[in-house]
Amino acid sequence: MKAPETDEAFVQWYEDCWADRDEVEYPKLFGNISEEVYTLDETGALEAWMDSGEPSAAKELDPNWGPMGVRVAPPTPEYPYWTYVTSGLSNPFTLAPGEEVQEGAPSGLGYEMVIHTPEEERWPVLRLVDMMAYNLVCARLFAVGHRYPVEGTLTGGDSKLNGFVFVTDPSRPAHFQLESGRVQLLTLVGVTKNEMAFSRSNGMERLMAKLVAAGTGYITHPGREQVPL
Numbered sequence: 584m585k586a587p588e589t590d591e592a593f594v595q596w597y598e599d600c601w602a603d604r605d606e607v608e609y610p611k612l613f614g615n616i617s618e619e620v621y622t623l624d625e626t627g628a629l630e631a632w633m634d635s636g637e638p639s640a641a642k643e644l645d646p647n648w649g650p651m652g653v654r655v656a657p658p659t660p661e662y663p664y665w666t667y668v669t670s671g672l673s674n675p676f677t678l679a680p681g682e683e684v685q686e687g688a689p690s691g692l693g694y695e696m697v698i699h700t701p702e703e704e705r706w707p708v709l710r711l712v713d714m715m716a717y718n719l720v721c722a723r724l725f726a727v728g729h730r731y732p733v734e735g736t737l738t739g740g741d742s743k744l745n746g747f748v749f750v751t752d753p754s755r756p757a758h759f760q761l762e763s764g765r766v767q768l769l770t771l772v773g774v775t776k777n778e779m780a781f782s783r784s785n786g787m788e789r790l791m792a793k794l795v796a797a798g799t800g801y802i803t804h805p806g807r808e809q810v811p812l
Contacts, residue, residue, distance in 0.1 A: 628716035690764030
């Protein structure tokens with residue numbers, strides 16, 4: 584199919600795809616997700632990455648980026664933990680009016696990122712906003728199997744977790760389909776430096792098996808000890 588050809592029709596289609604994800608797909612995946620969106624416009628994350636000195640950093644902000652952000656879903660009986668999910672990376676901002684939408688093609692950057700925690704926390708919102716800005720400004724994309732170390736700790740406080748690994752959560756579908764293309768769910772699991780190194784040497788599946796055996800699995804517990812490796 585083709586994206587609508589007129590600017591007015593394209594804008595409506597763009598917004599409809601956004602609504603389908605946030606108002607149809609997300610409630611199916613995460614339950615009663617909050618209406619509030621912590622947007623990139625509300626932070627200095629985009630500007631910080633533009634001024635970071637990264638060679639690939641954009642010189643101008645795309646106006647489509649600002650309204651993107653992070654949404655929060657409280658625990659449900661089926662999923663008794665907090666979920667933080669990005670909203671916008673899969674918007675069809677990479678398409679132009681009248682452009683062909685190829686079968687199986689990604690919508691936007693092709694994914695959204697998810698973090699789960701046992702308690703409601705602020706740090707997952709801040710981390711996801713920063714990583715969204717990194718994706719958009721520096722044109723550096725993530726994928727299942729990637730590792731992302733951070734400076735300091737994930738929480739910015741007392742934690743032994745120093746980065747994320749990117750995995751597929753087996754409790755949910757790995758992807759869903761919008762009219763604008765395919766969207767993958769990347770689950771970010773907090774890990775220590777040694778756990779990250781273990782996954783590099785021994786494979787992500789072996790690390791996740793150890794985390795599942797330890798009882799934390801795909802949920803990030805910032806106060807946990809390192810698992811035996």
